Amino acid sequence: MNILLKSAKIVIPENKELHLKKRDILIKNGFIEKVASSINATSKTQIVNLKNLHVSLGWFDSSVSFGEPGFEERETISNGLAVASKSGFTDILLNPNTNPVPDTSSDIVFLKERSSGESTNLYPIGTLTQKSEGKDLAELFDMHNAGAVAFYDFKKQLTNPNLLKIALLYAQNFEGLVMSYPQDKHLKGRGIVHEGPISTKLGLKGIPAMAEELQVARDLFILEYTGGKLHVPTISTSGSVKLIADAKKKGLDVSCSVAIHNLMVTDESLQEFDTNFKVMPPLRGKSDCKALIKGLLNGTIDFVTSDHIPIDIEDKRVEFDNAMEGSIGLESAFGSLVPIFGMEQTISFLTAGRERFGLEKPGLKTGEKACLTLFDPEKDWEFSEDDIISTSKNSMFLGANLKGKVYGVVNNDQLTI
The missing domain is CATH 2.30.40.10 (Urease, subunit C, domain 1)
Known part of the structure; x- marks a missing residue:
């Protein structure tokens, strides 16, 4: 052609x-x-x-969910990749947010074969533990050989610190990248939004910033002990920015990302109880947005992501407490970043991140x-x-x-x- x-x-x-x-x-x-x-x-x-x-060079997104296999009513791989290409993304990482989750090499092969021939490249992320249950490590080496670019129990806390320690040590044998979701589920409890004046006013159970920051601090402490490569996806608080900045100054091999909506949308948007604003990590306060933007500009935060999570209407148009978390973001990513950062900076953000996952940057x-x-x-x-x-x-x-x-x-x- x-x-x-x-x-x-x-x-x-x-x-x-x-x-x-x-x-x-x-x-x-x-x-x-x-x-x-x-x-x-x-x-x-x-x-x-x-x-x-x-x-520009093709855009890259490190956190995209579809539905197939298991949740095709949310999104199929074929249509999801069409969405990505129409939104400007030539390369996306697919989260292990399916049923069943990809925790074996054959699952990774299926995802790669199912996405072949499309204009947007799909790179699978394998689970870190079997069935994402947080009990035993999944087949990391075999999945790596089959094409998995990282290992992550999507939006689930790895409660066992020893399991993270073993994963970081084991993955060093093949330069594997371990991802750990930054949220302590015990501190989160039944919280569904950011803990602060807005949650109190609306009568919604809050998630303290400490729930994220304590988990980030724990994971960084383990990384300092083990070595290896750690990626912290979708941080959302000013405290997390500071913790990661300090870790990088120590020379730890850590990277992190931020969801685009967490840069510009605050918990004040929750006042209409619109479930499209129910996401994890939750929308935070203005001071957190400012800290995230500053961290992105000074290089503490390595790249942005749409954190694209399709949710079907049956799980979104319900009471706020019962709605599933997630917002789609591929189609709005570029247009929402440009007003804040300008064209050139936005393009720099959208083309960054491939190297962290072992992918070649185009020219x-x-x-x-x-x-x-x-x-x-x-x-x-x-x-x-x-x-x-x-x-x-x-x-x-x-x-x-x-x-x-x-x-x-x-x-x-x-x-x-």
Whole structure:
């Protein structure tokens, strides 16, 4: 397949030669053939000439959930990857949030085969323990060999500290990355929202920031003892930022991410009892948002994630206490980040993180595989249900004014717009 991107403004902050320059980009059979000021197309070339077209390296998301296998009513792998590509993401990590969970090498092989041939690449995360029950380690080495990029009991606390110690020691044999969810379930108790004035006012059971920070502190203490590689997904408090900053100063091999909604949406949004705002970790206060943004900008937080979690209508349109946690976020990710961080910083965030999971970062040189995202960073628009192609519609950004619209991607010798 031959594709010619016409008059595309290239956004690659690390490449001073091409950054913010308008160029034509010719792609042949999935590889970059030429980048020049003007390129003439042959008759067999598909020309892409879109309004205010901007191009960056393909975007990466480290925390995406679908449903298949087991919860296909929430999202299938095929449609989920179509959502990701339409949202600008060429590479996503799939959380072990299925039924059954992927805790063997054959499960990892199934997910990779089920996602082959799509324009967005899917990389499975295997569970850390068998059936995500927190009792015995899963087949980490076999899953690693089958293609698992990390190991994680999705949104579940690893209550046994010795199990984390053993996992960190064992995974060093093959450079495996261990993930640990930052929440102490005993301190969380029956809490469903951030503990503070809003939870008291609304009469909702609160989750103290300490529930997250105590778990982060414990895990970092174990990491200092064992060595190895630890990733802390979706932190949400100012205290967690400080703990991880201190750990990095010590030289510990730790990384962390933050969900996009935790950067900009506070617990004040809960006052209408809209279950789309019920997420884990919970929406926190303004001071936490400020600390998370500062941590992201100074490099303490390594990358952002949509933390995309489709939930079917039967589990969302119920009483707030009974609703499942989660919000979809792929379709709104770019448009919600640009108003806060601007285009260039947003692109830096969305293209970061691959190396941590052992994935190769794409480039924009002749002969390299074309892995590109196409977008218009200046379009103002209101996010509505018509903009959602996810099977589930549980987005906390419905009705929000966003800036920046995604056209699609060029990846795996496919154009998706």
